[in-house]
Amino acid sequence: MSNVKNRKCIENICRKSMSANKRRNVILAIAIALTTVMLTTLFTIGGSIMKSVEESTMYQVGTSDHAGFKFLTQEQFDLLSQDSAVHDLSYNIIVGDILNEELYEEYTEAHYTTEACAKSGYSMPEVGSLPEKENEIATCTTVLDAFGLPHEIGQTIHLILNNGFSEYEGDFVVSGYWEKPTATLANQIYVSKDFQEKFSPAWKNGEEKAKFVEINSFAGSINTSFNFRSSYNISGQMDELKSRLGWGKEVNEGVNWAYASSSVDPTSVAIVLILLALIFASGYLIIYNIFYIAVSADIRYYGLLKSIGTTNRQLKKIIVRQAAVLSVIAIPAGMILGYITSVIVLPVISNSFLRVPCEISPSILVFAASAVFSWLVVRISCIKPCKVIKKISPVEAVRYSDYTGINLSGKKKTRKVTPVSMAWENLKRSRSKTAVVILSLALSIIMINVTVSIVSSFDSNRYVKMYADSDFTVSEGSMISKNYQFITYEGVSEQDIEALGKIDGVTESGSVYMSDRFQLLEGTAYDRAKKLYEDHTDWFVYEEAQKAEYDESIYDRHEVNSHIYGVDKMVFDKIEIDDGDLDWEKFSTGKYVIASAPLESGNGKDDASYAFYQIGETVKIQFPNGSEEEYEVMAIGDISFAMGPDHSHNLDVNFSIPTQEYLKQVPESQGAMKYFFNVEETKMESVEEAVSEYCDVTNPNLGHTSRITFLNDFKQMTDTFVLVGGVLSFILALIGILNFINLTITSINERQKELGIIRAIGMTQKQMNQMLVGEGALRICLTFAFVLTVGLLLNYVIVNLIAGQMVMFSYKFVIWPILVCIPVFLAISIAVPRLVISSRKMSGLK
Known part of the structure; x- marks a missing residue:
């Protein structure tokens, strides 16, 4: 053809x-x-x-590189550089610790770096260049701000550096600077190659490395950064590389988890x-x-x-x-x-x-x-x-004629014919079109209900409790900001506690003290910990390096991480109990302790049955100064995360004792970790101002958070759900209404001849209007029948898929948005046919 x-x-x-x-x-x-x-x-x-x-x-x-090794010697670096799988190899060398008080609140590292390493590390000077002369440095604008210097090259910065064995103090000239990305945790100061070679020459071999590691210094170690041919399975490629080089767990490796699927x-x-x-x-x-x-x-x-x-x-x-x-x-x-x-x-x-x-x-x-x-x-x-x-x-x-499908066979039924019954029969003649419009409209209504259900199911108290268990929390600034070089857990002094407690409006207050220790496990406690670790290793170990650490901790040292807390009554009343009962009078005698249970992975809860120390047993606690004391376990539980140090360990045991007993056993304590207080509702704003002034002026080393801050964060989050869900619902509703309008107009246009005949045999204009309006109203009624049955089931499934895993989520059945939509959509179903009829000048519709 x-x-x-x-x-x-x-x-x-x-x-x-x-x-x-x-x-x-x-x-x-x-x-x-x-x-x-x-x-x-x-x-x-x-x-x-x-x-x-x-x-x-x-x-x-x-x-931005795929991976790297830290704390290498020159011998190890040379071996690494010869491997064919390693591409774009770059490095920096640690020069030492920076001791300047100006950088106390800004975590800053001192290195010599290659240009490639600076570029991949987002720290290449945007103005000027990397240092070449011995007395030159390049740094970020954050460091310049800390020293109160303008953003200009040629500025002089006085630095104090310590490499573990010696200290250097002198002036350096800024040869270049850049603006540090907000998410970058560490500031950098880059020195010249000449200065690095004189003050902290690279480790040549393992013997030199051992000398520095013994005094906990890494000055002179080489940190490498490189790429593989692809970012697929970087961890596997690193394992193969280490195997080829003959390196074991003694070499510190790092994989860029930004590439991790x-x-x-x-x-x-x-x-x-x-x-x-x-x-x-x-x-x-x-x-x-x-x-x-x-x-x-x-x-x-x-x-x-x-x-x-x-x-x-x-x-x-x-x-x-x-x-x-x-x-x-x-x-x-x-x-x-x-x-x-x-x-x-x-x-x-x-x-x-x-x-x-x-x-x-x-x-x-x-x-x-x-x-x-x-x-x-x-x-x-x-x-x-x-x-x-x-x-x-x-x-x-x-x-x-698309409006077909009425079954005329069977018994004839005599019944009164009304505009509504005729509208129902007309819908049955175009089932597929009606079904599509119903689904289209239902999607928008379901989406509106999903949005409101999610927002209604968010519990502000649960959200705030994750971050705050009191109206105000005061702690050393390093516990709030990530920019500090060191975190201080004893930053709130007795003078601070006394001054803050006198602020007008404070109704109750309390402190928590903490020592971060290792707890030696003996007897039954050790047997329980060992069994838990062996039965549920996957709860605690996520990579091979972790397993080696846990194996050594359990099998060799017989100890686990431990926090020892000294708590006041306010904190005591908020302890989260897994088993047992709390009694403040008995607890305040100093003879009892509340011991925690390890976190059960996947469940997200502490399980008392796994606790190393059970109720009624005696536990011997080792304190920082080497002293020991025995206590009876009153209950199994722990202070809330918001009242703790903002970190936890997987396999651990924490102990809570009264503050008075804690200070008796740890007399060298410099202060509380956190101070909490609640205030009168009407004085929240004035107290906020007073606390801010105290932390900014009286003791700038302190920082604070308040319940108001987290409530505002919660409101912002819910507003976002309303905005996104509202925009999507509006578009879906617009699509559904367009579908409805198009079907209504087309239906009337297609049936001009039919409507003319009906009008000719006696149907009045009013009855015809009622029939056409009835068709639209019935479509809306069927839509809401679908939404109130299948739609509510879909609502439950979608809401839980989107928000079910959030801590502050607690499902609440919501139906009022659907009920509110009913009169709105019914009004549209009545208005559209009337507007179409009034705009047509057809003989059958006059």
Whole structure:
């Protein structure tokens, strides 16, 4: 069979068909654009967050390279540099500790570095250059600020350096500086090669290394950074490299966890998949329904085309080409609007959830993915309408009426005919179109209810309790800020406690003291710990290096990490008990202790049955000064995380004793770890001002947090859910309403002849209006019937998938958003048919 050149003919038919249906094309273009808006927003925000989190993680790690080794000797470095699997090898050399008081609150390291290492470590001078002369240094603007110097090269900084064996004090000239990324934890001061060689020459071999390690100094050690050929399975490649080099656990290795696939959060994946499914479903429902209605309305037209020889393939081309023409206009418009939406929404999400700076990352891949997915939705939506045309013959097309399907067989029933009953029968004649509109509208209502359900299920008390168990918490500044070089756990003195306790409005207060120790396990306690470790090693060990540490701790030293707390009554009353009862009078005698149980992995709770010391048993506690004391276990429990040191150990045991007993056993204590106090509700703001002034002026070494801060964070987070859920719900509702409007208009237009006949045999204008309005109202009623049954089940599943793993989540059944939507959508269902009728000047509707 010869090919007929009919491309222009097809294009002409397509163009005239679109010209004859301008209203339908507008609705279809809006639907495609809205689908693209949602996809572009999802991909842009998702891609930007992934990139920002990856960059933030690299900043925290301190390099963009795949991996590296720390504290190497020159011999080890030379061996590493010869391995063919190592690429882009760079290094820095530790010079020593910086002793300047100006940098006490700013953790700063002193190194010599190669240019490549500085670049991969985000610390290459943006102004000036790396040091070349012996008395030159390069550093970040944070260090310049700490010394009160302007951001200019040529500034003089007086440094005090210690390499473990000797100290150097002198002036250095700034040869270059850069602005440190916010997420980077450590500041850097780079010295010249000449200075490094004189003050801290690189370790030549293991013997030199041992001398420095013995005094806990790493000055002169080489830190390397390098890449592999790919970022796939970096840990495995590191193990193979160490094996080739003959290195064991004595060599400190580091893998850049920014490349680890394990960083993908299952909850985030679930949210993305749910959003994709919603977008696909909503887009498909309206685009498919518009095409299906269009094909049904124009079926006689397509039948005539078939009768003159147009093939099914050509008719398919006509439909697909119309979709393509509209997509060429709508998809780019949707991408632009989606990008603008992303620019507005991303900062809100970033501030509420990520706590890392996020910037929009425009990408060709993002826009390409949005365009491809949008076209995929459009293309899939064309499949069934094309099949309808393919199956029907020219003769059937001329006789075709989509409003069929009433079964006239069986017994005839005599009943009163009303406009509402006629509306119901009309719906039954177009089941598929009605079902699609119902699903489209239901999606928006379900999404609104999901958003409100999530926000309602967030418990502000649970959220705040993670961070604060009192109205105010005061501690040494290093416990709040990550910038400090050292963390001090004894920073709140008796004078501070006395002064803060006198602030007007304080109703109750209490302190917690702490010593970070190792607890020697003996007898039954050791047997329990050993059995727990052997039965549940996977709870505590995540990599081989950890297993070696735990093996040594359990089998060789017979000890585990331990925190010894001295607690006041306020803290005592908030201890989280796993087993037993609390009695302050007995506890305050100093003869009793509350011992903790190890954390059960996967459960997230302390299990009293695993406790090394059970109620009624005697435990001997070793204190920092070497003294020992025996206590009876009153209960199994621990102070809350918010009242603790903000860190924990997996396999450990913590002890709580009265403050008076603690200070008796640890007389060298410099102060409390944290001081807590509650205040009168009406004086929260004035107390906040007083505490801020005390921490800023009277004792600048202190810092504080308040319940108000965390409540504001909680509100910001819930507002973000409302914003994102609200925008998505609005778009879904708009799509659903467009679908409803299109079906209503098309239905009335298709039945002009039928409505004219009905009017001619006696139906009044009022009855006709009631019938058409009844059709819309019944569609809305069916929509809410679906939402109140299947929708509520979907609501429960989606809400738990998105927020079920959050600590502050406690599911609450919510239905009021659905009830509120009922009158709104009923009003729309009544208004749309009336507006359509009033705008038509057809003989059958006059």
